[in-house]
Amino acid sequence: MSLDSAVPLPECPGAPAGAALVPVEPGRGQAAxxxxxxxxxVVDELPALIHQLGDAQVESLTQVLLRLHGRSAQVAAVVTADAVDRGTVAGSTAANTTQWVCRHAEASGVPIEPGEAKSIAVVAEACRERKNAVIAAAVARGSCTVSTARAALTNADKVAPVIPSADRGEVLAWFLQLDPALGAKGVQALTRKILATYATEALSVQDAKLEQVETLTWGTTATGMTRLVAELAPANAAVLKAAITAGSAPRPATAEAGGSSLAGSGDAGGATGASESGGKGTGKSLRDERTPGKRRADALMELITAGAKVAAGEVAPVGSAATILLTMDLTSLTDGIGAATTPGGDVLDAGAARRAACDADLIPAVLGGPSQPMDVGRRERLVTKGLRAAVLIRDGGCTFPGCDRPPGFCEVHHVIPWWAGGETSLTNSAMLCCRHHQEVHRRGFMARVGPDGVTWELTPGRMPSHTHAAA
Known part of the structure; x- marks a missing residue:
């Protein structure tokens, strides 16, 4: 009797056709x-159903969808990390983890940007390492976006050598304690502050190298437009952004009986408003319909035109260079150690700040001290230049929750209105963009002003003697 005929062997075991694969562990995973x-x-159905919803339901739907959008990227990073651990990625035909993510995005029918796929892959790979456990936990529980996680991982490598006493987990925890609204930009700003404090020379050398490789190029697009592409070092970028922002605020037009005119036309600073009466009682204020991009382009052209006239000798230069508001303590300025911060959040090394002090307007401000020297009490209704600078340093832009309008687009608001007995002082001032300034007065919102900033109480009618008048 042969061995083959003695014992009939069973067929190779396997899952029956059409049966689902057995999960690795029992539980709710397959049902989820x-x-x-x-x-x-259901999400695919929604575009055709939106008209059936009321305003409140549309707002709720938007919140749900945005939560799904952000949370999906976080969970995708966690799942990708697991796929790498299991060998699923290595067993596929994808060249790397980023390509694996892109392929699955394409298969879903909704491709994602290569940069987003790269971020998911980078975070997924990093979260597998024990040294990045802090980031892995934050992404898993949803308290850190994928882009912020990637920025934290990248910048931790820059900070760790500068502060040997802090382990990597501590450094990553510092980044995660930032306001989530700051995102990756906040992580980069904190990194520069740390480097400016503990490795001033290294930051100065780094920025000097960046200045040497600055570029400005242009080319013609398919539509016939010319596209400018500039890469600038932090200090020069701060000068450019400050100058353009100052001249790109909206300029309402004043329509007169015989036509219309642009308020503030020819003024690089721009006008913040136009009189409803138009001076003769016949004018009417019209909103500036230029897009933000168009306003910035116009501001750039005004600067170039003015500079070209000075260079050609047609006009004499007036005043100093661009006014840049830098916040730093006097010791940092005199000793060249530390950093300066612009209202837009750009961090400059002390050397760049000292260079700016040679030619730019400087507005001295005492940080952390009492506000009385900058207050004007009831003697003046309008905010002085020094007080506005103090409010700008403290607030950094519009203080209304969720608004990111920069200082150039903002006004100083009397928290307790002037006509209700409020003083023109630092402790009674808050920076608001035009839109939210109107909203605050229309709804009668109040705020608490402290040394570190402004906290709004969004309960209508709290403003003293609430009316529609403006402070």
């Missing part, structure tokens, strides 16, 4: 996946 697939089908 099926529910998620059903949810995707």
């Amino acid at each position: 996946l099926q529910e998620l697939e059903a949810l995707v089908a």
Whole structure:
């Protein structure tokens, strides 16, 4: 009897045709996946159903969708990390993790940007390492966006050698304690502050190298427009942004009986408003319909035109260079150690700040001290230049929750209105963009002003003697 005929061997075991694969561990995972697939089908239906919803429901829907959008990227990073650990990525035909993510995005029918796929892949790879456990936990619980996680991982490598006493987990924790609204930009700004404090020379050398490789190029697009592309070092970028922002605020037009005129035309600083009466009682204020990009382009052309006239000798230069508001303590300025911060959040090394002090207007400000020297009490209704600078340093832009309008687009608001007995002082001032300044007066919102900033109480009617008048 042969061996083959003695014992009939069973067929090779395997899953029956059409059967689902057995999960690695029993639990709710498979059911959750099926529910998620059903949810995707519902999301695909929504564009045709929006007209059936009321205003409040549209707002709720937007919140849900944005939560899904952000949370999906976080969970995708966690799942990708697991796929790498299992060998799923290595067993595929993808060249790397980023390509694996891109392929699955394409298969889903909704491709994602290569940069977003790269971020998911980078964070997924990093979260597998024990030294990045702080970031892995934050991404898993949803308290850190994928882009912020990637920025934290990258910048931790720059900070760790500068502060040997702090381990990597501590450095990553510093980044995660930042306001989530700051995102990756906040992580980069904190990194520069740390380098400016503990490795001033290294930051100065780094920025000097960046200045040597600055570029400005241009080319013609398919539409016939010319596209400018500039890469500038932090100090020069701060000068450019300050100058353009100052001249790119909206300029309402004043329509007169015989036509219309642009308020503030020819003034690089721009006008903040136009009289409803038009001076003769016949004018009417019209909103500036230029897009933000168009306003910035106009401001750039005004600067170039003015500079070209000076260079050609047609006009004499007036005043100093661009006014840049830098916040830093006197010791940092005199000793060249530390950093200066612009209202837009750009961090400059002390050397760049000292160079700016040679030619730019300087507005001295005492930080952390009492506000009385900058207050004008009830003697003046309008905000003085020094007080506005103090409010700008403290607030950095519009203080209304969720608004990111820069100082050039903002006004100083009397928290307790002047006509209700409020003083023109630092402790009674808050920076608001035009839109939110109107909203605050229309709804009668109040705020608490402290040394570190402004906190709004969004309960209508709290403003003293609430009316529609402006402070």
